[in-house]
Amino acid sequence: xxxxxxxxxxxxxxxxxxxxxxxxxxxxxxxxxxxxxxxxxxxxxxxxxxxxxxxxxxxxxxxxxxxxxxxxxxxxxxxxxxxxxxxxxxxxxxxxxxxxxxxxxxxxxxxxxxxxxxxxxxxxxxxxxxxxxxxxxxxxxxxxxxxxxxxxxxxxxxxxxxxxxxxxxxxxxxxxxxxxxxxxxxx
Amino acid sequence: xxxxxxxxxxxxxxxxxxxxxxxxxxxxxxxxxxxxxxxxxxxxxxxxxxxxxxxxxxxxxxxxxxxxxxxxxxxxxxxxxxxxxxxxxxxxxxxxxxxxxxxxxxxxxxxxxxxxxxxxxxxxxxxxxxxxxxxxx
Numbered sequence: 001x002x003x004x005x006x007x008x009x010x011x012x013x014x015x016x017x018x019x020x021x022x023x024x025x026x027x028x029x030x031x032x033x034x035x036x037x038x039x040x041x042x043x044x045x046x047x048x049x050x051x052x053x054x055x056x057x058x059x060x061x062x063x064x065x066x067x068x069x070x071x072x073x074x075x076x077x078x079x080x081x082x083x084x085x086x087x088x089x090x091x092x093x094x095x096x097x098x099x100x101x102x103x104x105x106x107x108x109x110x111x112x113x114x115x116x117x118x119x120x121x122x123x124x125x126x127x128x129x130x131x132x133x134x135x136x137x138x139x140x141x142x143x144x145x146x147x148x149x150x151x152x153x154x155x156x157x158x159x160x161x162x163x164x165x166x167x168x169x170x171x172x173x174x175x176x177x178x179x180x181x182x183x184x185x186x187x
Numbered sequence: 188x189x190x191x192x193x194x195x196x197x198x199x200x201x202x203x204x205x206x207x208x209x210x211x212x213x214x215x216x217x218x219x220x221x222x223x224x225x226x227x228x229x230x231x232x233x234x235x236x237x238x239x240x241x242x243x244x245x246x247x248x249x250x251x252x253x254x255x256x257x258x259x260x261x262x263x264x265x266x267x268x269x270x271x272x273x274x275x276x277x278x279x280x281x282x283x284x285x286x287x288x289x290x291x292x293x294x295x296x297x298x299x300x301x302x303x304x305x306x307x308x309x310x311x312x313x314x315x316x317x318x319x320x321x322x323x324x
Contacts, residue, residue: 007206007207007208008203008206008207010207010224010225010226010228010229010232011228011232013203013204013206013207013209013229014207014228014229014230014231014232014233014236015232015233015235015236016199016203017200017203017204017207017229017233017237018232018233018234018235018236018237018240019236019237019240020196020199020200020237021233021236021237021240021241022237022240022241022243022244023196024196025241025244025251025257025258025259026244026251026252026257027189027192027193027196027251027252027253028189028251028252028253028255028257028258029193029258030258030259030260033286033287033288033291034286034287034312036287037287037305037308037309037311037312038312038316040305040309040312041309041312041313041316044309046313046316049317050316050317052316052317052319053313053316061190061193062189062190062193063193065190065193065194065197066193066194066196066197066200067197067288067291068194068197069193069194069195069196069197069198069199069200069201070197070198070200070201070204070288070291070292070295071197071201071291071292071294071295072194072197072198072201072295073197073198073199073200073201073202073203073204073205073292073295074201074202074204074205074210074291074292074293074294074295074296075201075295075296075297076198076201076202076295077201077202077205077206077296078205078295078296078297081202081205081206082205082206088208088211088213088214090213090214090217090222090223091217091222091223093220093222094213094216094217094220094222094223097216097220097222098213098216106213109205109208109210109211109213109296110211110212110213110284110293110298111212111213114212115212115298115300115301116300117300120300120303127282128282128283129282129283129300129303129304129307130303130304130307131279131282131307132278132279132282132283132304132307133279133283133290133303133304133305133306133307133308133310133311134279134307134308134310134311134314135275135276135278135279135282135311136276136279136280136283136286136287136290136304136307136308136311137279137307137308137309137310137311137312137313137314137315138272138275138276138311138312138314138315139272139273139274139275139276139277139278139279139311140272140276140286140287140308140312141272141311141312141315141316141319142268142271142272142275142276142315142319142322143268143269143270143271143272143273143275143276144262144263144265144268144269144272145262146276146286146287146288147230147280147286147287147288148286148287148288149260150262150269150273151230151234152230152233152234152237153237153260154260154262155234155237155238156234156237156238156240156241156260157238157241157259157260157261157262158238159260159261159262160264161262161263161264161265161266161269162260162262162269164265164266164269164270164273165269165270165272165273166273167270167273168269168270168271168272168273168274168276168277169273169274169276169277169280170277171273171274171277172273172274172275172276172277172278172279172280172281173215173218173219173277173278173280173281174219174277174281175274175277175278176219176277176278176279176280176281176282177216177219177220177281178219178220180278180281180282181216181281181282184282
């Protein structure tokens with residue numbers, strides 16, 4: 001049972017995620033998460049403001065149910081399928097780089113110094129999480145998909161648009177990691 | 188019945204994303220600094236497996252369980268919007284350490300601050316919807 005509770009290697013998890021692409025097709029839907037951000041807008045009444053959000057919610061139900069499942073899956077994994085207080089086997093280079101940002105506690109799954117409400121309500125926290133979140137939502141809908149819809153599902157379907165988007169994702173991530181995040185976090 | 192299967196697929200996704208550590212801010216930093224193979228292994232092997240099964244499904248030409256043809260991803264051939272939108276998304280991806288899927292998995296795993304990130308992501312999607320007709324495609 002030990003292998004269930006320890007982290008699963010990439011060569012197990014990657015193929016399992018890849019299998020979700022044909023699984024969702026067989027179930028009559030497709031693998032992709034970011035459309036749900038628009039569904040959420042629509043559910044809270046954005047259709048009254050703009051026709052863009054007058055969506056066919058029935059058609060979007062499979063993807064919404066998938067995301068509800070993802071939340072449940074996260075709960076199951078965190079509470080019943082992992083050991084408490086485990087640390088990620090980050091490379092020593094990564095630990096050095098992250099600590100040079102002023103994030104010293106590299107134990108656990110997420111940085112405790114950043115993933116807390118006090119940090120969120122600081123200027124830096126607002127920039128990192130609120131502005132960052134805004135960019136995620138705006139960018140992914142402008143690009144027509146996110147890592148799941150473009151980089152996994154779109155590339156699995158050999159879509160050129162998805163390749164361009166994935167290259168864009170990476171350029172943005174590199175700019176953010178090497179310029180913006182150090183600017184925000186470094187004391 | 189179908190609805191249970193969609194939720195079930197999501198549960199699998201959530202568990203696998205958690206257990207792969209792909210929902211970790213640390214892992215995203217490590218990836219964008221080219222300091223480990225881990226994330227590249229996950230995404231690369233996911234695409235290889237996904238593409239192989241999609242190729243087989245296309246050849247078989249069967250219908251989905253709803254009786255309709257399968258919804259193979261046919262993205263509109265665009266150049267500007269995936270690139271510009273992609274870069275904007277990438278900036279936020281590295282900042283929060285999560286793309287949309289992991290945002291939801293993180294909430295389930297108990298990282299409640301991610302709810303605020305989801306809120307702002309929905310706001311971003313909303314603003315995009317308002318000005319979508321004016322943006323270059």
